[in-house]
C-alpha cells in the first residue's frame with residue numbers, strides 16, 4: 001500500500017516548457033517560449049526595483065490598483081477582471097471549478113496543451129477535435145459536444161499553430177453551444193493581431209450570456225513571463241467563482257507593480273506590434289525562400305514545417321549546435337514542425353541564416 005492521487009492525475013503528461021540552455025554553449029538565442037522581443041518594459045523594471053524594500057508586506061489581495069490599470073488600458077470594468085499567477089493559473093481554476101469527474105472538455109487537436117493537462121487533472125474526459133488546415137473547425141467542435149460537455153477551451157490566435165478565427169466564427173461557436181457550457185477564449189496573443197475581423201473576447205463576455213470568459217497574459221507582448229501574471233475578463237458569476245477558489249495572495253507584489261507599469265508604458269504595444277509584424281513577414285519570407293513551409297501566424301511566432309519529423313529533428317540539432325533554441329512540436333502532434341518566436345531583428349536574421357544554411361545542405 002502506498003499513497004495514491006486520484007487516478008486521473010496519473011494520466012497527465014507534465015508540461016515541458018521551452019528550453020533556455022544548451023550544455024557547453026555560452027551565448028544562446030532563446031526563441032522557444034514566445035516571450036516578446038524586447039524584454040520587460042523599462043517602467044516595469046523600475047517598478048520591480050522600487051517595490052523590493054516593501055517585499056516584507058503582503059500584497060493587496062484584492063489586486064485593486066492593477067485591475068484598475070488593466071481596465072483603464074483596455075476599456076473594461078475592473079470589477080469583471082480577476083488576476084492570476086499567469087493566465088495558466090486562471091485557466092486551471094476555471095477548468096477545475098467548472099469541469100471534474102464525469103464531465104468533458106472540448107479543445108482542438110493542436111490547441112494549447114495546458115487545457116489537456118488541467119482537464120485531466122480535473123478528471124474531465126478531454127476531447128481533441130480535428131482541425132482543418134491547422135485551424136479550429138467550428139463545425140467539428142460543435143459536433144464533438146455532448147451532454148456531459150462543460151467546457152470548450154480555445155486559444156485565439158492559437159499557440160502553436162498561429163491560426164486565428166474571425167469574430168464571426170467565434171460567435172457561431174458560442175451560438176451553437178448550450179448555455180450551460182463555459183467557453184474559455186484564451187487570448188494570450190491578442191495584442192499582436194493585425195486583422196480587423198478579430199475580437200479578443202470582451203464582446204462576447206459583454207453580450208451577457210454569463211458563460212464566456214476571456215483570459216489574457218503579461219507573458220507575451222508585455223515581456224513579463226518571469227513575473228507570472230495573467231488576467232481574466234469574466235461575467236460577474238464567474239468572477240465570484242474565481243474569487244472563491246483563487247489563493248488570497250495569488251498575485252505577488254512585484255508582479256502587481258510590474259503589471260501596472262507595463263500597461264502604462266507609453267508606446268510599448270505599438271512598438272511591439274510594429275516590430276512583430278515586420279519580422280513575422282521577413283522571417284516568414286526568408287524561411288519560405290529557403291524551402292521551409294511557414295504557416296500563417298497572427299502571434300509572435302511562426303510554425304515552420306519541415307515536411308517530416310526527421311528533417312525537423314535534424315534542423316533542430318543544427319540550430320542548437322549554433323546556440324539557437326526553437327521549440328520542438330512533438331508534444332503538440334506536429335513533429336515535422338518547429339515553433340520559432342519572433343525575437344529581435346538580429347535574432348530573427350541569425351535564425352533565418354542558419355535555417356537557410358541547413359536547407360542548402362539537406363534540402
Ligand SMILES: *Cc1c(COP(=O)(O)O)cnc(C)c1O
Nearest residue numbers: 086087088155159188217219230
Ligand atoms: C503563453 C500562453 C499562456 C500562458 O501564459 P501565462 O500567463 O504565462 O501563464 C496561455 N495560453 C497560451 C495560448 C499561451 O501561449
